[in-house]
Amino acid sequence: MPRLWPPAVLFAMIGLAGLALPLVQFKANRIVPGEGVGLAALPHGPWVMLGLGAALVLACPDRWPAVARLASAVAGLIAATLMLGMAASHLPPAGNSLARVAPASGFWLLVLAFGLMVADAVNRLRPSLALRWVMLAGAVALAAGILASGLLDGVSVMREYATRRDLFGREAQAHLALAFGSLGLALLAGIPLGIAIFQVRRWRGPVLGVLNILQTIPSLALFGMMIPVLGWVAATVPGATQAGVSGIGTFPALVALFLYSLLPVVSNTLAGLSGVPAPTREAAVGLGMTRAQVMAQVLLPLALPVLLAAVRIVLVQNIGLAVIAGLIGGGGFGTFVFQGLGQTAMDLVLLGALPTIALALVAGIALDLLVQGTRRGAA
Amino acid sequence: MIEIRHLTRVYDGVPVVNDVSLTIGTGELAVLVGTSGSGKTTLLRMINRLVQPTSGQVLVEGVDTATLPAHLLRRRIGYAIQGHGLFPHRTVAQNIATVPRLLGWPRARIDARVDELLALFQLDPATFRNRMPHQLSGGQAQRVGVARALAAKPDLLLMDEPFGALDPLIRAKAQADLRAIQQKLGTTLILVTHDMQEAVDLGDRIAVMDGGRLLQYDHPARILTQPAAPFVRDLIGATDRPLRLLSLKTVGDLAQPGDAEGPAIPPEATLHDALAECLWTGRTALPVQGGGIVTLDALRAEARPR
Numbered sequence A: 001m002p003r004l005w006p007p008a009v010l011f012a013m014i015g016l017a018g019l020a021l022p023l024v025q026f027k028a029n030r031i032v033p034g035e036g037v038g039l040a041a042l043p044h045g046p047w048v049m050l051g052l053g054a055a056l057v058l059a060c061p062d063r064w065p066a067v068a069r070l071a072s073a074v075a076g077l078i079a080a081t082l083m084l085g086m087a088a089s090h091l092p093p094a095g096n097s098l099a100r101v102a103p104a105s106g107f108w109l110l111v112l113a114f115g116l117m118v119a120d121a122v123n124r125l126r127p128s129l130a131l132r133w134v135m136l137a138g139a140v141a142l143a144a145g146i147l148a149s150g151l152l153d154g155v156s157v158m159r160e161y162a163t164r165r166d167l168f169g170r171e172a173q174a175h176l177a178l179a180f181g182s183l184g185l186a187l188l189a190g191i192p193l194g195i196a197i198f199q200v201r202r203w204r205g206p207v208l209g210v211l212n213i214l215q216t217i218p219s220l221a222l223f224g225m226m227i228p229v230l231g232w233v234a235a236t237v238p239g240a241t242q243a244g245v246s247g248i249g250t251f252p253a254l255v256a257l258f259l260y261s262l263l264p265v266v267s268n269t270l271a272g273l274s275g276v277p278a279p280t281r282e283a284a285v286g287l288g289m290t291r292a293q294v295m296a297q298v299l300l301p302l303a304l305p306v307l308l309a310a311v312r313i314v315l316v317q318n319i320g321l322a323v324i325a326g327l328i329g330g331g332g333f334g335t336f337v338f339q340g341l342g343q344t345a346m347d348l349v350l351l352g353a354l355p356t357i358a359l360a361l362v363a364g365i366a367l368d369l370l371v372q373g374t375r376r377g378a379a
Numbered sequence B: 001m002i003e004i005r006h007l008t009r010v011y012d013g014v015p016v017v018n019d020v021s022l023t024i025g026t027g028e029l030a031v032l033v034g035t036s037g038s039g040k041t042t043l044l045r046m047i048n049r050l051v052q053p054t055s056g057q058v059l060v061e062g063v064d065t066a067t068l069p070a071h072l073l074r075r076r077i078g079y080a081i082q083g084h085g086l087f088p089h090r091t092v093a094q095n096i097a098t099v100p101r102l103l104g105w106p107r108a109r110i111d112a113r114v115d116e117l118l119a120l121f122q123l124d125p126a127t128f129r130n131r132m133p134h135q136l137s138g139g140q141a142q143r144v145g146v147a148r149a150l151a152a153k154p155d156l157l158l159m160d161e162p163f164g165a166l167d168p169l170i171r172a173k174a175q176a177d178l179r180a181i182q183q184k185l186g187t188t189l190i191l192v193t194h195d196m197q198e199a200v201d202l203g204d205r206i207a208v209m210d211g212g213r214l215l216q217y218d219h220p221a222r223i224l225t226q227p228a229a230p231f232v233r234d235l236i237g238a239t240d241r242p243l244r245l246l247s248l249k250t251v252g253d254l255a256q257p258g259d260a261e262g263p264a265i266p267p268e269a270t271l272h273d274a275l276a277e278c279l280w281t282g283r284t285a286l287p288v289q290g291g292g293i294v295t296l297d298a299l300r301a302e303a304r305p306r
């Protein structure tokens, strides 16, 4: 009996469960519940099942090489996706445009299992930073390639997409603008605020206290409070409406995300600056740098990795939170999520949720790599 | 010339430097010694105004430093901080170039100066120029710290326990190098140390501090032979006194005509070394390289106060 790699055993259990469960849901139309169809019932299904099962089981022994792990995991992801596309084009009877094929629990578990396997294999391989960037770019390109190839066009989510192509592009832009815009504003305001409370110690308690309270307000409550407050501002302050201030829509969503972002930016700026060793700071002053030079040439560069960690937290958090903007007409992928919930059309919900998850994942990994890059430079 | 006049610094009502006055001549090396907490660092930092004096003045070449903008003053005063304080995100060359860059020197002059200093501190420029501080040994980092302090040819160099973290062998070498470089460049230097032997070896004058007060400021030989207070005598260490006195002079100073057996001793060795050699080899006289001898009797006479 060879020594086992426990995570791989867990992935295998998840993946095997996925193989046993229905791969897709076959529905008469987009809102009725459907019946599950397993992988075995599809053409070539049994062979694919055998292959995927073998890939999962073979990875269990500890000595299975990491490269093979990575290759089989990527192959598994591709196979599961292609089978999904194939089911979608194969199952509905010819000429029936109402029938829908949606991914079901089996598909999601397979994606989870092989996705974890990819992450685990990359970890074991310990690739260089440059190679990690290449891998990330490769993964994004592969996903984009599969989507563009039309192989998945029959899948329910893609059918929802097909009828909303233009809208999807606009909401994607709105979502990115909300997430990055609020991050940009938070950096613009938060870094100077962090520097200020670093230099004036007695402001630290009050400033961090207020930001902490803001952070604990639930997002729905914050929106709820903003609608009357900003509505009142828009109605009474001259010129506010022209400047884009209003109780509902993009503006309050941006303000809310900005407020949530402030605490991580300010507190990480403070932590990064405070983390610079005292002798380094004293040397900078002692050599004749002005206050501004000490800040720009020594303190901020050395605080950069901690600051980037804040950027990572905020960006991933805001990509997720921006969904809520859909509730108050702020646009973004949340629009699809809440429309879908209203129509009990899960396919439409997925059209909002999947890109959000993908975006958060890619942004998180990219910023991790960026942080590692600056750490290496400063270490 | 540096004149310190009635300098006082009070923290929370307690004077940690108390009415200290002393003068350091151009090109001299003054050493501040004293127990921990006696106010050495505070005194040193009042000279480059990292600490603001409560009262008193510091004059550099006759100019009251309080009349100059602090950051411009500091660019003229080299400061080598305890534990080197190199910038971890900058290369060795960038670290050394800090003050010249602040002063706006042209690029070519900075590069030449960096290489000149690296060579002076026996760090091969090609090897070390682009290293990051974490890639240096403690001794190398310490030398880069001093090179950085010297980069803009300051009139005055302040060093706070520069050799504290070094092992005894490297420490002795670093001390000798510092003395040689200081004499070569003619820099006025004020150095803080806990180590009395270091003070005796390096200092033209030694300032002994206790509880914020300057107890004595004099040449090493006078500090050793005529301590002004019981505290100074205790700091020297009664048992080490004769040996420290011997370490102030070289064999060349004491050579007399004559013949002696055994291997010869170089004239630049200290009398302390000569005594050790006599005791270890059981000889009463040693031949000196280049002629003459040094006798145990003469050594004995030198080890007593006169």
Ligand SMILES: Nc1ncnc2c1ncn2[C@@H]1O[C@H](COP(=O)(O)OP(=O)(O)OP(=O)(O)O)[C@@H](O)[C@H]1O
Binding pocket: B011, B012, B016, B034, B035, B036, B037, B038, B039, B040, B041, B042, B043, B194
């Ligand atoms: N910023 C400060 N606030 C209050 N007290 C201080 C401050 N800086 C120094 N002191 C006090 O002043 C006294 C002298 O400190 P200083 O650092 O000058 O001593 P030192 O002789 O350099 O000691 P060491 O040999 O341990 O470095 C100490 O008692 C110290 O606690």
Ligand SMILES: [Mg+2]
Binding pocket: B040, B041, B042, B160
């Ligand atoms: Mg000190």
